[in-house]
Amino acid sequence: MAPAAFGKDAYREGARLCFLCLMWYFSSLGQNVINKHLFKEFPYPTTVSMTHMLAVAILLEPILRLWNVPALEIIDRRQFYVLVLPLAFGKFFSSVSAEFSILKVSVSFAHTVKATMPIFTVVLSRIVLGEKQTRKIYLSLFPIILGVMIATLTELSFDTFGLMAALASTITFALQNVYSKKALADLKIHHLRLLLMLGQLGSLMLLPIWVFLDFRRIIVDRKMLQTVSWPYTLTLLSSSGFLNFSQNIFAFSVLNLVTPLSYSIANASKRIFVVLISLVMLRNPVTPLNVIGMMTALLGVTCYNLAKYEHNKVSKKDLLPMVASDLVDGQIMSEHEKMNGHAKAYDV
16 A cells, blocks of 8 residues: 555656646746737837836735745845845846847747856856856856857847847846855845845836836827727736746746756756747747757756756755846745755756
């Protein structure tokens, strides 16, 4: 009876994991596809970014209560200005630039450019923290560089501003990767509490910029106001914000069920899934060489994750935080890791 019961439990756990992974992948894909459709009739990326920020600021608090996350302790004023405010600024800036890239270039190309994040993380870690990486980690960066170069040179929907926006977003994410490691250590605050604070502050910082860039244009754009279907547009906006929030909840749930290595591979697989399915759904014009470049870059990301995990397993050092515009900004810690006192972070 015991082996049979164990087999049923394992089957149930496996089915649950597959379901969570599928929901994670499809919510990420859905958000990107919705944004692309939304921008066709409503080309206001700052508004979309504002929706994402508000989703974090509003929806995360009930989740924290549900998961019994410790309440926020008092933060020193100096730490607030030196650590929290710069991270909040980086959060909203990276979010806005990411949406501008989706507006200008294809979803597949934007995700390919985002795959260069390990390159900037390694470079900034060396400059800011003085950290050295292993030869395997450095070698894993070459297929990323090569793949992105091929994808860029062969991208049929190439746009210079879109590329610059995607790179700006990626570099800002990478800088947050390095800076947030120090913030979490110094503040001694739960990473999701920090995320909630960043979402709230980021929304306040973005508000005047949103009014200046988007709101002012929207109210004077008479043609758009008369022709746009507001119920449809508002539905897409709210759906984008909810999917941006929920995909990271699924990511957090997946990480609690698997090892960090399995999560890293699942995350790289998610990027491949989003790139390939978005090509089919959005019918982006691509060449075979373009696809080869994208797959080479994503393969490099997988190799980087494997090399980084191996290095941290040997050296017993924490992984660099991977702060993204997503809900958890890459700062996800499994219950097993918290019990053992090891704060590990991942890009979602």
